[in-house]
Amino acid sequence: MELSVQLFTGNAVTPAQTDIQEIINKLNRIYERTEISGAYIGWNKDAEIHSIAELLKDNGTDIYLWLPVFSELSLLAEFEPLIGIDGRKIKKLYNPADEELFSFCCPANPKNIEIAIDVFEKHYENSKNYAKGMFDGIFLDKIRFPSFIGGLSTVTSCYCDYCRSHFDLPEKNELSAESMENPMGITAYEDLCYKMNPGYRKLFDYKAKAIYNSLEHLCSYFREKGLKICLDLFAPFIAFFVGQDYHRLLKLADIVKPMLYNKTNAPAGLPFEINTYTKAFDSNEENAIARKVHLLETVDYYGNFIEKEVDGIKEVIVRNGFDTKLHVGIEINYVKDIAHVTEKYIKESIASVKNADGIIASWNLSTMPLSNIECLLDELYD
Numbered sequence: 001m002e003l004s005v006q007l008f009t010g011n012a013v014t015p016a017q018t019d020i021q022e023i024i025n026k027l028n029r030i031y032e033r034t035e036i037s038g039a040y041i042g043w044n045k046d047a048e049i050h051s052i053a054e055l056l057k058d059n060g061t062d063i064y065l066w067l068p069v070f071s072e073l074s075l076l077a078e079f080e081p082l083i084g085i086d087g088r089k090i091k092k093l094y095n096p097a098d099e100e101l102f103s104f105c106c107p108a109n110p111k112n113i114e115i116a117i118d119v120f121e122k123h124y125e126n127s128k129n130y131a132k133g134m135f136d137g138i139f140l141d142k143i144r145f146p147s148f149i150g151g152l153s154t155v156t157s158c159y160c161d162y163c164r165s166h167f168d169l170p171e172k173n174e175l176s177a178e179s180m181e182n183p184m185g186i187t188a189y190e191d192l193c194y195k196m197n198p199g200y201r202k203l204f205d206y207k208a209k210a211i212y213n214s215l216e217h218l219c220s221y222f223r224e225k226g227l228k229i230c231l232d233l234f235a236p237f238i239a240f241f242v243g244q245d246y247h248r249l250l251k252l253a254d255i256v257k258p259m260l261y262n263k264t265n266a267p268a269g270l271p272f273e274i275n276t277y278t279k280a281f282d283s284n285e286e287n288a289i290a291r292k293v294h295l296l297e298t299v300d301y302y303g304n305f306i307e308k309e310v311d312g313i314k315e316v317i318v319r320n321g322f323d324t325k326l327h328v329g330i331e332i333n334y335v336k337d338i339a340h341v342t343e344k345y346i347k348e349s350i351a352s353v354k355n356a357d358g359i360i361a362s363w364n365l366s367t368m369p370l371s372n373i374e375c376l377l378d379e380l381y382d
């Protein structure tokens with residue numbers, strides 16, 4: 001089982017208060033026990049990471065630049081907006097993890113791919129803060145549509161001019177709720193996909209195509225630069241709702257990292273995203289509970305659900321003969337009120353992802369208690 005680590009250095013413009021020596025101590029502690037196959041670092045453009053990078057290079061660890069493509073890069077450039085079915089711009093969304101508003105741009109419009117590439121070249125590739133050749137790979141995050149975090153209206157997107165003229169989008173009347181318990185008419189979850197009513201299926205097919213097209217373009221750009229590619233993806237059962245189709249995306253990447261965050265009460269965290277789905281369709285409490293029960297029963301969330309998600313991804317890789325590695329993201333950090341990660345939880349997580357090729361200790365080395373790191377190492381290498 002390979003081990004990698006993730007390090008958040010602050011948002012695009014404001015560096016985090018990173019204790020460099022503490023990071024180095026943690027990395028050295030891990031190196032005493034095992035190799036680190038990759039370090040995913042981002043996404044502050046001015047972060048001072050030379051000494052960390054030097055240690056990683058000396059130990060043969062690949063360094064990946066972590067980029068939030070269709071979301072937080074908007075702090076560095078103006079992107080074409082994401083438009084709802086009513087023709088209005090999707091409003092900014094609140095992320096409880098960093099207590100900040102964030103937004104998504106249209107992930108389908110090729111103009112936004114060009115802008116994201118410009119941002120990479122101007123602020124990261126040619127930045128004086130990053131030595132030439134420092135990065136071995138690129139770690140693409142926020143490569144998706146928004147989830148149900150802003151309600152149903154954020155999911156019924158994008159209806160910008162580009163999307164309306166290039167894709168088959170459902171009309172509003174095709175998206176009427178079947179019932180409040182099961183508004184999208186979901187009847188099954190099989191092979192990482194949902195069977196559901198034709199209108200919603202059309203919507204999610206469009207999203208899957210749009211994200212794939214954009215990523216094909218982005219990945220070929222980064223490949224030409226000689227960079228390895230890792231994709232940061234939602235867990236399959238919620239990835240479907242944001243346009244991340246594992247069947248399409250697996251072939252683009254060297255590594256895929258499903259975020260199997262069972263404790264995180266923030267975007268991509270399973271409890272958080274399940275709740276955003278259940279609250280999205282109306283404000284009635286009883287309906288929300290019924291929707292939650294229906295969804296969880298359909299995907300068979302109980303028991304060894306995480307293991308089944310991992311096996312489902314693995315099966316698609318094997319069936320298609322891809323050589324993509326499956327490195328699962330599990331939370332090792334502890335963040336008060338947001339990620340209550342205990343040693344017991346770490347042990348359970350590791351047991352449930354044993355069929356993966358690797359683990360990426362997520363989502364931030366800075367906020368990982370040493371006791372959690374020790375627990376991870378004991379579980380993996382004792």
Ligand SMILES: [Zn+2]
Pocket residue numbers: 082083106107108109158159160161162163
């Ligand atoms: Zn659009």
